[in-house]
């Protein structure tokens with residue numbers, strides 16, 4: 482089966498964060514490919530990846546990067562597929578640089594920007610699954626089950642002292 486979602490990141494050092502997107506896709510039964518694609522270190526690969534993704538059956542691209550994080554915006558500029566940007570937490574500025582680089586896209590090219598770090602990566606996996614689920618009843622059911630379980634987990638321990 483062709484991967485439905487592409488997870489790309491600027492560096493192998495982003496994987497600690499971006500693996501949370503893959504974990505969530507796995508939970509929802511959504512197939513994915515994972516690749517390091519750097520906007521500034523491998524710009525030609527970025528163009529090739531973005532321009533061929535749709536033809537390979539990819540429906541959503543999750544792009545994570547840190548610092549001057551131009552990867553999601555550049556990918557979005559070269560594909561009509563929805564691109565979800567994950568700001569990876571940088572050491573120097575704690576990911577504020579990554580967040581502002583990704584979120585402040587000028588009008589005309591959209592990047593759906595998630596939270597900084599692992600929560601953002603996990604939510605990117607959920608959001609990508611929700612997009613895939615628009616045309617996939619199995620993924621829809623897995624998303625519903627995930628949310629139901631999450632609710633039950635909270636309700637099952639109303640008093641934190643019981644943990």
Ligand code: RP5
Pocket residue numbers: 490491492493494495519545546547548569
């Ligand atoms: C960005 O630079 C990457 O997305 C990464 O978050 C950051 C640092 O990369 P490394 O120096 O760890 O390879 O391109």
